[in-house]
Amino acid sequence: MLVIILSGFIFAVFIPWLYRRFGARSGWLFALLPLGWLFYLAGQAPLVLGQGQAIEEHIPWVPSLGVELAFRLDGLGMLFALLVTGIGALVIIYGGGYLSGHPYQGRFFLLITLFMVAMLGVVLSDHLLLLFVFWELTSITSFLLIGFEHQRYGARAAAWQALLVTAGGGLALLAGLVLLSQVAGSGLISVINQNGAAIRSSSLYTAALLLILIGAFTKSAQFPFHFWLPNAMVAPTPVSAYLHSATMVKAGVFLLARLTPALAGTSLWQALVSSVGFMTLLVGALLALGQRDLKRLLAYTTVGALGTMTFLLGLGGDLAIKAAVVYILAHAFYKGALFLVAGAVDHSTGTRDIERLGNLASILPWVTLAALLAGISMAGLPPALGFLAKELFFESLMESTWPHYLSLGGAILAGAITFVVAALVAFKPFWGRTQDVPHPPHPVSVEFWLGPVILSGLGLVVGIMPALATPLIQGAVQSILQSSLKVKLALWHGITPVLGFSLLTLGLGGLGWAFYRRLWQGGEIWRKLAPWGPARLYEVGLNGLRRFAAWQTRVLQNGYLRFYVMTIVLTTVLLTGFTLLSRLAWLGVGGWGDIRFYEFVVVVLMIAAAVVIPRLRSRLATVATMGMIGYGLVLIYLIYSAPDLAMVQFAIETLTVILFVLAVYRLPKFTRLTPSPTRFLDLLVAIGGGMLMTALVLIVTARPLVPHISDYFAQNSLLLANGRNVVNVILVDFRGLDTLGEITVLALAGIGVYALVRLTLGRLMVYFEGLEEEEEAEHERAL
C-alpha cells in the first residue's frame, strides 16, 4: 500500500508537465492512475473480503517513538478505498470536460490527485499519527480546491472557513489521538482496537473521546459545525461531488467506524454520537427547505445523510452498523452522481436555480437517465440501493433504545424532505416547461455523463442484486464490529412495520412534492433565523478574536518604553515578591543600629527630593533634584567612612547632572503630565519596585558574607610581592592583568574619541550652523 501512496505522490509531480503536454484531454490519462489502484485493490478482495484477512505493511519510521508507516487493508478500508479510487477516476474524467478551457485546469488535476492520495492514506493507515498526517493533508487540499475560483471573495471566505473549522478540529483530533495512544500504549490502530475494554475504563477516556469526536464532527460537518459544507459549494462541481459528498466529509464517519471497537459501547459514546447525528440529520433536512440552488440543496441533504451515518454509528449494534455501511455505499453512489448531474446542468444552461430550469431531457438524454436513476435511490424508492438503506435505517431505529416516536418521527420527516429534494434535483430540471436560462442549453460531451451514469447505474444494480455488494458490506461490517457476522441483504423484507414507515415517508414526500412551493416559502424563515445560527457564532467568534487581538495590541504593545519597563518591573515584583513572602521566615533582619542625626537629615532630604520629582514641570529642575538624591548617597557613604565609594559616586553624579543638563536644556517643559489615575498606578508600581529592592538589600546585608579578601592582600603583599603599599601591590601585581585590561580599554576609548572628534568636527560645525539658521528663520516667522 505504500506503493500506492508513493506512486500517487510521484505521479502528482509529473501532472503539471503531462497536462502541458496533453491539454484538456489529459483527464482520461490521469484517470488511469486511480483505475490502476482500483484494479490492484480489487485483486486483493478475495483475500481481504473472502477470507477476512487484513493485509498489513509495516515500515519503521520513528522507531524510538513506535511510529511506523503502518498500513492495513481490511474490510472497512477496502470499502472506502474502492469508493475513493473508483469515484476518483470518474471525477477526474469529468473534470477534464467540466473545466475544459479553465486557466487552472492543470492545478485541478494536481490537487485532486493529491487529495486522492491523502484520502487513501486516511483509510489505509494503521497508525494514528499517520492517519492524522493524511487527515490534515485532506483538509489542506480541500481548502485549496474550495478556493479554486480564488478571484471571487466568496470562494476565499468559504475556503478559509472550511479550513479553520476542519483543521482546527483536526488539531483537537491530534490531542485526542495522542491521549488515546498514551492510554493504549501503542499508536497502532489494530492494537488499540483490541484493547477496547482497557481504554474505555481509563480515566483519560472521556477527554480522548471528546477530542476525537470534535475532530470527526468538524470533518463530517456535524451539527453545530455543519455550516462550512454548504458554503464550500463554491468549489467547482467535480470537487463538491468528490470531496464534499462522496469521500472527504465521510472521513469523520470513517474515523468513528474505525475506532468503534476501541471507543464505542459506553453510554457517553452512545449519547453523544447518536444525539449529534440525530440533530444533524434533522438540521440538514430542515435547512434544505427554501434552497433553490441545485448544489446547496444537495449539500444540505449531504449534511443530513452524514448525520444519519453518525446516528447509526452512535446507536451501535449489528443492525445499526450494517445499516450505516449500506447507507455509506448508497449515498456515495447517488449523491456523487447527482452532484455531477448538477454540474452538467450548470455547464449546459449557465444556472443552477431550480426555478429557472426545465425540459432538459431532450438536450441532455444521458444526464437525465443518470439523474433519474440516482433520484430513485435518493428518494428511497425501490429497487434502488437507497431504498434498502432506508429500510435498514428504520429497522435499526425500531431496535434502538431511543423513544420510537422521536427517532422514527425525525427519520420519516427527514426522509420525506429528502424525497422532495430528490424530485427537485433529479426530476424537475429535465421535464416540464422550458424556463428562462442564461444561455440556450447545449448538449454535453461524454465526459459529463459517463460518471453519473456509472454511479447511478451501480446504485440500481446493487439494489436489485444486493448479493453483488454483500461481500464488500460484510467485510466492512465485520471489521467495524470485529466479529464474523454474516450479512444478508434483500430488497424485499415482506410486509413489516418497516415497510409501512417507508410507505409513510414516500406518501409524505409525495405530498410535500405536490405543495413544494408553499413548503419552500416556509423555508424562507431560515434566512431570518440565520443571525442566530452556529455560522453566525463562527463569524462573531472570529471577528471577536480579531478585535480582541487588535485591542490587546493597543494596550500591551503601545510602543512606549516606559510602559514596557513598568511591565517588567511589575512582573519582577510580583514573582520575586511572591517568593519572598512565601518564605517570610528568613526575612528576619538584624536589629537596627543607632540612627544618627546626620543620617536622618540626609535621608529625609533624599525622600523629599524623590517626592518632589514627579511633580516638577521643568526638566532642569528634575535633573537637579535627582542630583540631590545622588549627593545624599555620597554623604551617606562618607558618614559610613567609605571615602573611595563616595568619591566615585560624587564624580559620576556630577558627570550625569552635567550631561543631562547639556542634553535637556534645549527641550521644552513637560507640558502633558499623565492623568492622576495613571500616576497613581505608576506610584504603586514604583513603591512595589522600591520595596522589593529595599527588602533584597536588607536581606543580603543581614547575611554574614565570606571572609574579606582584604585580609589576604594585607598579609601577603610584602610576602609575595615585596611591596609595602598594599594598594600599589594590588594594582600592579595581584590584579595586574585587570590593570592592563583597563589601560587597554582607556587607550582604545581614547583612540575612538580622537577618531570621532576628527571625523565629525567638521560635520558638527555645519550641523550647528544649520540649526542656527533654522532658529533664525523660525524667529523671523514668529515675528
Next chain:
Amino acid sequence: MSLSDLMMVLPIAFTLVWALVLLLIDLWLPRERQGILALLTALGLAVALGLDLAQSGRSGSAFRDMVVLDNFAVFLNALYLISGLIALALGYDYLKRMEMERGEFYALLLFSIAGMMLLTQANHLILVFLALEFLSIPLYVLAGFARPRLESEEAALKYFLLGAFSSAFVLYGIALVFGATANASLTGVIEAVRSGSAEVGFLTAGAVMLLVGFGFKVAAVPFHEWAPDVYQGSPTPVTGFMAVATKAAGFAVLMRIFLNLFPGLATSLTPIFWGIAALTMIVGNLLALAQSNIKRLLAYSSIANAGYLLMAFVPYGNAQVAGQAISSMLFYLLAYGLTTFGAWAVVVALEQAEGRGLTLEDYAGLGPKYPWLGVTMLIFMLSLTGVPLTLGFWGKFFLFRTAVAAGYVDLAIIGLLTSVISAYYYLRIVVIMYMRAGEPRVRRDGWLNLVAIGTAAAVVLLSVVPVQMLELTARAVLHLP
C-alpha cells in the same frame, strides 16, 4: 592557562581574533569593495564551524572550571555559526541596496556570535553575565544599523535600554545566588546546593531574577514587549539573526543554569514557568492575529514559539523527562531556526527601501508570479503552523509529547488551541500569496534564493528522517559538573 584550556574555547577564540582582523582589514578596504569582507566573514564562520564540529564528542572544563565543553555546547555553537552564515547571505545584497554597507557589520556579527558561544559554554555566573553583555552590545548596535532611519534608531535605543534593564536583573540574580551559596561558579553552587548549605529562600529569589533576565532574551511574555518594535526597526537580516540565534542563546543559558543549579527548586519555580509558558503562547499568538506588517507578525510568531519551547521546559525538575525536554527543545530550535530564516529570506526579497514592501498586502500574487519563492514561503508557513511533512510538525510533536509525558496535559492543550489560532495568521499569508491578485516586486538575488530554497528543502527533507535528527539532539547532552 594551558594549550588544552585554549582548545576548549578554540571556536570562540578564533571567531574573536577573526573579528579583530576584519576590523583591521576594513581600515584599508575601499568603500566599494566591502563585499570582500562579507566573504572573509563567511570564511571565518565556516572555519569556526569546522573547529566546533571537530570538538563533538569531547567534554571537559577549562580555565579553572570557568568554561565547559559538552555536546550541548557543540550543537548550539554550530547553530549560532550557521545562523551567522545565513544572516550574511541575507545581508549580502540587502546591505548594499539599503545603503548601509559598513565594515563594522561583519565584526559586530562575529562579536555577537562569540558572545553567544561563550554564554553557552560559561560555567561561572560572572562569565554568564559578561557573555550576555558581550552578545547583546553588538546587537544593540546592529539593531540601529539602518541609521538614519528613525525606526531603526528607536529600535536600537529601546533594545539597549530594556536590555540594560534586564541585565540588571541578571546581575541581581547572580548576587542573590552568590549570597545564598557563597559561590558563583556553577560547580560550586551545585556543591553548595547538594551539601545543603545553600539558603533556599535566597536561591529562589535569585533564580526568579535570573528567569526575568533570561526571559527578556528569549522574549517570553511579559518580557516580550521589546521584540516587535525591535524586530520591525532593525535591518531585516539582523532581525532574522536575532529571532533565531539570540533566542537559541537565551534558551541555552536558561537550560544550562536552571537544569544544573535549580532542579531542587522545581516545586516553587514550576508554577512560574507554567504561567510564563501559557501566557507566552496565548499572548504571542493572539497578538500576531492583528498584525498587518510581516516583520511584526513574524516577531509575534517568534514570541509564540518561545512559548512552545518553554512549555517543554516546565517539567525541567523532573529527572525522567529532563533529557527528553532538552533534546526536544534543541530539535525545535533547529526546526524553528531553519523555518524562520527561510521566511525572513522571503521577507528580505520583498522588502523595498524606506520600509516599503513589508505589509501583508505586498504579498498578493506572489505565489503565481514567483512560483519558487511562493512555494518556499508556503512551506515555511506550513512548518510554522506545524503541519505534517514539515520539520515544524515534528518539532511541535516532540514538545507536546514532552509536556504530556510530564503530565502537563493542560499546557499541551493550551499549546494546541493556540496553534489553531496561529494557523489563522500563517495561512492568511498563504491565502494572500495565492488567492489575491497583485504585482509583488521581488529582488532577485542568488544568495537569497539559495537560503530560501535550501532551508525549504531542509524543512521538508529532514522531516522524513525525524528519528535521526532527534537522535542527534539527544546526543547533545548537558555536561553535568
